[in-house]
Each structure stands twice: as structure tokens, then as C-alpha cells.
Amino acid sequence: MKQPLIVIEAAATGYNSEVVLRDVGLTVYPDDFIGIIGPNGGGKTTLVKLILGLQPLFSGKVLFPSGKPRMGYLPQASQVDRSFPITVKELISSGMKSRNTLIPYLNAGQKQRLEEMIREAGLQRYANKPIGELSGGQLQKALLCRALIDDPQLLILDEPNTHVDKQFEQELYRWLKRLNQQMAILLVSHDIGTISPLIKSIACVNETLHYHPSNQISEEVLKVYHCPVDVIAHGPVPHRVLKSHDHE
Amino acid sequence: MSDAFSIFQYQFFQHALAAAILTSVIAAMVGTYIVSRKIVFIGGGITHASFGGIGLAFYMGLNPFLGAAVFGVITALAIEWISQNGRVREDSAIAILWSLGMALGIIFVFMTPGYTPNLMSFLFGSILTVGRAEIYVLLVFAMLLMLLFALFYRPILFTAFDPEFARTKGIPVSRYRYMMSVVMALAIVLSIRTVGIILVLSMFTIPQITAMLFTRNFYRIMPLAAMWGIIGSVAGIMGAYLLDIPTSAAIIFFLTLQFLVIKIIMIIRNALIRNKG
Ligand SMILES: Nc1ncnc2c1ncn2[C@@H]1O[C@H](COP(=O)(O)OP(=O)(O)O)[C@@H](O)[C@H]1O
Numbered sequence A: 001m002k003q004p005l006i007v008i009e010a011a012a013t014g015y016n017s018e019v020v021l022r023d024v025g026l027t028v029y030p031d032d033f034i035g036i037i038g039p040n041g042g043g044k045t046t047l048v049k050l051i052l053g054l055q056p057l058f059s060g061k062v063l064f065p066s067g068k069p070r071m072g073y074l075p076q077a078s079q080v081d082r083s084f085p086i087t088v089k090e091l092i093s094s095g096m097k098s099r100n101t102l103i104p105y106l107n108a109g110q111k112q113r114l115e116e117m118i119r120e121a122g123l124q125r126y127a128n129k130p131i132g133e134l135s136g137g138q139l140q141k142a143l144l145c146r147a148l149i150d151d152p153q154l155l156i157l158d159e160p161n162t163h164v165d166k167q168f169e170q171e172l173y174r175w176l177k178r179l180n181q182q183m184a185i186l187l188v189s190h191d192i193g194t195i196s197p198l199i200k201s202i203a204c205v206n207e208t209l210h211y212h213p214s215n216q217i218s219e220e221v222l223k224v225y226h227c228p229v230d231v232i233a234h235g236p237v238p239h240r241v242l243k244s245h246d247h248e
Numbered sequence B: 001m002s003d004a005f006s007i008f009q010y011q012f013f014q015h016a017l018a019a020a021i022l023t024s025v026i027a028a029m030v031g032t033y034i035v036s037r038k039i040v041f042i043g044g045g046i047t048h049a050s051f052g053g054i055g056l057a058f059y060m061g062l063n064p065f066l067g068a069a070v071f072g073v074i075t076a077l078a079i080e081w082i083s084q085n086g087r088v089r090e091d092s093a094i095a096i097l098w099s100l101g102m103a104l105g106i107i108f109v110f111m112t113p114g115y116t117p118n119l120m121s122f123l124f125g126s127i128l129t130v131g132r133a134e135i136y137v138l139l140v141f142a143m144l145l146m147l148l149f150a151l152f153y154r155p156i157l158f159t160a161f162d163p164e165f166a167r168t169k170g171i172p173v174s175r176y177r178y179m180m181s182v183v184m185a186l187a188i189v190l191s192i193r194t195v196g197i198i199l200v201l202s203m204f205t206i207p208q209i210t211a212m213l214f215t216r217n218f219y220r221i222m223p224l225a226a227m228w229g230i231i232g233s234v235a236g237i238m239g240a241y242l243l244d245i246p247t248s249a250a251i252i253f254f255l256t257l258q259f260l261v262i263k264i265i266m267i268i269r270n271a272l273i274r275n276k277g
């Protein structure tokens, strides 16, 4: 039995003592590809921030059985200030840890890795351009490079398919499929239809988490998906549909 | 015309030029940080809160800039603390500190017995009375700033751009943000000497937005903003002398004029290019 990367037990978190997520349980294994779905404001972003250590833990546990894994994070688009005067190269290099904290610059090896990464992503022409000059898809590509440059064991993507065209989306999914051979992936998405061929299991997040251990697209999974959509469209619908699938 | 240049032989004028150049360099670096993070309002809060320190120092017979520095730094740290731990809306908190500082300043100045000769010079600056010691203070601070940005450019940039991501990479974000709060406060308070409370923020914003007409690269905005700041403030000092108008107002006027002229030239140039193409 392989060691899990992360074990979350009965965790609660939120903002300023207001609880947003409660009784969350989730185990992430090194080869997982979990699609995180749920209604707007359900707490998907809060969940990934809890895993990243950006959220205070009100109660419960977040454990790293084999040590804290290296994590790569692609935040949701609204968190990124596209008008900030930072170049593509600087953006991507911010994903690298400076080995020397006293004089935090990149060493020669890291610089070479950075050039490679930029070339792989086909962003050479934009390397020294400000991120404001990138298209939505190119920006997501740069943000993905930033998340990947430190060779993460866990890649966390928060709605990477917003503000991008269909072509980029397909390209992104091909990459993720390949990357999943080397790392665990948590993919937050509002569109399970397109990600379901990719993912291996589903976590539905709405105040709490319902894990659906399915690696195929089934009618059931799609039904699970309809719950959150209904919540957005018709106001609060209870987790009835979800609960029935919560059988572990 | 010979009249305009004979002024350079006076020591007070040389000091004024040195102060303008050094203030421009300081404001260029710190202002780039402020404009990039879109926290001009925080700068305003620090500036006006520091007036409370000036008033208190007057009342107690201390160096007013010491009072301003203490109030400025405390305000900056308080704003950063609220933004990190906020249960209060940050913008409301800033507005309160802003007006409270001004109110305290007015009360203390009112309570100070006798005439307070320099009050206007704090509101509007008095670059023509800057002394040698103050030039040295500005020089040392400018050099420390350059060293700071040279050593910590990357974490300063990353914690300003995306603090949450920076935290996931193990950068001590909170420490850097507090450090930059202190840096902002000191830079603003030191610049108040040159252009005064009412106009100081323009030194931290107009050269930057002028520079940003040419580049959107943080690293390049800093020297370019320094250049536009120096040109504008030296032109302002000369213009003030020739036209016999207040220096700080003339500096801001020239900085703005410079921005508008460049902006208009760019608009016309772009229109011409589009017509051709
Ligand atoms: N910084 C914040 N401060 C206070 N409340 C927040 C903050 N961020 C999110 N929330 C609240 O937490 C809940 C979950 O938000 P979020 O995790 O962003 O949901 P999702 O990503 O699923 O859309 C929402 O009710 C939202 O209003």
C-alpha cells in the first residue's frame, strides 16, 4: 500500500472565525487526479488553500505522512493582478525557491531550468514582456510553468480553464494527463463535463466534502455534478443526491 | 538667461538640487512598489497620519521629523497588520488613521505656546532651506534603499505581486510586507521635507506613471521614474525661481506637465502609425 501524500481528517477552516468548511476528510495519494467541483462559494478555493497551508486550521488535522510534499499552485484567475509590472520570466521564476535566503537570487542551474521551462512552454518571445501583454491562455501557461518549475509532487490548479480558449483548454488537459504520471493533481473546475475523462476521482465541496472514488465517467458522477449546478441556478438544494453517493 | 544660471553658485540652491535629486531617487524606488501594488491610498494614510507626529514633536519641543517618522512608521505597520489580520475594513481603517493624524497635528500645534513658524513648511515643504545634514540623511537612505532592492528584489517583487503564492514557496511574506511598510513610511516622511505633506504623494506616483508609459517592467520603472522625477523637480525648482512661485507646487506642476506632454505625444504617434498601417 502506497503512502498518502496528504491526509485530511475532520478539518474545519474559514475566515475570521467564520467557518466556511467543516468536517472535511480527504486522502491524496501520489498518483491521484482529483477533480474538485461544487457551487460558487462552496469552499473549493478555501479547501486548496487549506492544503497549501494558507488557511488556519480551526479543528481537525492536515497530515503529511511522508513529509511535506513540494506543491505547485496555480491560483484562480481573480487572484492574479494582470496589470502588475512583472515580466513572464520573473513570474515563472517566482516558483523556484532561492537556495540562499540571505541573498535570494537564482543560481546558474536554476537559471538554466528557467530557460528550459520557458522554451518548453513556447513563451520565449514573451519572456521579458510584462504579463499584461499575454493572452488569457498564455498567462495560464506561464502560471502553470510557475507551478511546475520546482518539480512538485502535488499540483493544485484552481479553475485553470477560465478566460482561455477551447484550444488552450485541450492543450492544458493533454499536459495534465502527462504530468499525472509524475505527480498528484487536484483540479478545481466548474465544468466537470470537460474534465471527467481526465480525472480519477471527484471531490464535491459545498461547506463539507463528499468524495466520490470513481475513475470513470458514469451517469452517477454526472448526477453528482448536477447538484452544485442546481444550487447555483435554483438556490439551496440539499446534498441529497450527493449523500447517496457518499458510501465509503 | 545668465541670471537663471548664476543661482547655481548659491549653496542653498545646490542643496535644494541635491535634495530634489535624492528625493526623486528615493520616491522612484518606493513609489514603484506603491503604484505596482495599487496602494497609493495607504501612502496617503501614512503621509497624513505623520502630521500628528509633527504636531506632537512641536508641542514637546522635539525634532518634528522624528515625530513624523514615529507616527508614519506606526501607521504603516498598523495598516499592514489590519490587512493581514483584518476584521476591520482596510480602507476604513486607513481613512480613520489619515484624519486622526491630521486632527492630532492640528490640536498639538494649536496647544503649542507661541508662534509655530514652520507649519506651512511641513504642509508645502521647504526645499530651499534644506541643510547639509539633511542631504546626508537623504543620501544614506537612498543608498540603503538601493542595497535593499539589490539584495531582496525578488522577494520584494513576489510578495507584492502574489503574497499567497509566495507563502507556498516558503518566503516569509509577513516579514517582507512589514519591512516594506517601514520603508514606505520612512521614504514618505523624508520626502515631506522637500515637497510637503500635501504634495508628497505625487513624487511617489507621477514619475512612476510617466515611466510606465515606456515600460511595464518593475525593474526598469525604478530608474526611469528616478529620471523623470529628477527632470521634473529640477525644472520645477528652476521654474519656481524664475517665475517666483512656490517651489513644491512648481515641482508637481512640472511633473504633471511632463506626463501629459509625453502622453499626448504618444497618442498622436500611435494615431499616425495607425493611419499609415
Ligand atoms: N478572504 C475571505 N474573507 C472572508 N470570506 C471569504 C474569503 N474568501 C472566501 N470567503 C468566503 O468563503 C466561502 C467559500 O469561498 P471559496 O472558497 O472562494 O469558494 P469557491 O472557490 O468554491 O467559489 C464563500 O462564502 C466566501 O464568501
Ligand SMILES: [Mg+2]
Residues within 6 Å of the ligand: A044, A045, A046, A076, A158
Ligand atoms: Mg474559487
